[in-house]
Amino acid sequence: MKFDQVVKRFGSNTVLDHLDFSVDRGERVTLIGPSGSGKTTILRLLMTLEKVNDGVIWVDDEPFSHMRTPGGQLRPANEKHLSAIRRKIGMVFQQFNLFPNMRVLQNITEAPIHVLGQDRAKAEARARELLEMVGLGDRADAHPSQLSGGQQQRVAIARALAMDPEILLLDEVTSALDPELVADVLNVLRDVARETDITMLIVTHEMQFARDVSHRVLMFDHGRIVESGPPDQIFGNPTEERTQRFLRAVLEER
Numbered sequence: 001m002k003f004d005q006v007v008k009r010f011g012s013n014t015v016l017d018h019l020d021f022s023v024d025r026g027e028r029v030t031l032i033g034p035s036g037s038g039k040t041t042i043l044r045l046l047m048t049l050e051k052v053n054d055g056v057i058w059v060d061d062e063p064f065s066h067m068r069t070p071g072g073q074l075r076p077a078n079e080k081h082l083s084a085i086r087r088k089i090g091m092v093f094q095q096f097n098l099f100p101n102m103r104v105l106q107n108i109t110e111a112p113i114h115v116l117g118q119d120r121a122k123a124e125a126r127a128r129e130l131l132e133m134v135g136l137g138d139r140a141d142a143h144p145s146q147l148s149g150g151q152q153q154r155v156a157i158a159r160a161l162a163m164d165p166e167i168l169l170l171d172e173v174t175s176a177l178d179p180e181l182v183a184d185v186l187n188v189l190r191d192v193a194r195e196t197d198i199t200m201l202i203v204t205h206e207m208q209f210a211r212d213v214s215h216r217v218l219m220f221d222h223g224r225i226v227e228s229g230p231p232d233q234i235f236g237n238p239t240e241e242r243t244q245r246f247l248r249a250v251l252e253e254r
């Protein structure tokens with residue numbers, strides 16, 4: 001995946017200013033930085049919830065924000081291109097947004113059956129495997145309201161994985177949880193990181209988790225990358241004053 005000179009503005013506010021970065025297949029990258037630095041905007045562009053003002057996003061060497069004309073030129077993606085391409089992307093949000101009137105199993109199989117056209121038996125078998133993986137093998141028939149927030153978030157992780165995404169976006173997935181439920185969710189994500197080769201883009205304030213699972217950390221400020229490197233370097237020995245100040249502030253919040 002590659003952001004090539006991406007510009008995103010909201011009115012006169014330039015949130016991403018000619019942003020360039022790439023993420024390799026299978027790489028896990030954490031975005032850190034102060035509030036308003038553009039991290040969520042990057043994830044929303046990849047979810048096709050926002051459109052770039054300039055520059056191009058590429059996934060698998062194919063234009064993502066754009067599409068090719070028969071003459072080989074790039075033009076902004078239309079709805080058809082976006083709906084095909086957004087299937088490559090899975091996302092888990094701060095709010096779990098499960099379908100409240102569907103049981104856990106159906107929450108997971110809904111999109112594979114209705115969007116990907118998977119056979120029901122196959123989708124259910126895969127959903128049960130994923131429920132085992134997130135430690136909820138015995139809750140397939142529960143309704144979301146019968147689960148804790150942490151369990152609901154683990155269902156949301158299984159639901160995202162059921163679409164076999166190439167890229168998984170995690171946006172502050174533990175921020176809405178009671179503190180005692182955070183560890184279970186992060187442990188499930190550590191397992192996902194260990195057992196799959198899904199590319200992950202992670203926004204989190206859980207610095208130890210970021211350190212454990214990321215190959216690389218990008219520090220953002222005002223829509224630009226201030227510093228990037230392996231987690232041990234960024235968290236252990238950051239060179240930029242802006243990164244040092246940000247990490248001190250995060251530690252003080254704890």
Ligand SMILES: Nc1ncnc2c1ncn2[C@@H]1O[C@H](COP(=O)(O)OP(=O)(O)OP(=O)(O)O)[C@@H](O)[C@H]1O
Binds near residue numbers: 010013038039040042
């Ligand atoms: N839909 C929108 N309309 C107008 N401005 C927006 C919109 N979405 C984001 N912004 C602005 O874009 C900037 C970047 O926001 P973004 O949410 O990407 O930052 P962030 O780094 O994810 O912050 P946080 O950690 O608080 O979530 C902010 O100035 C924000 O006010």
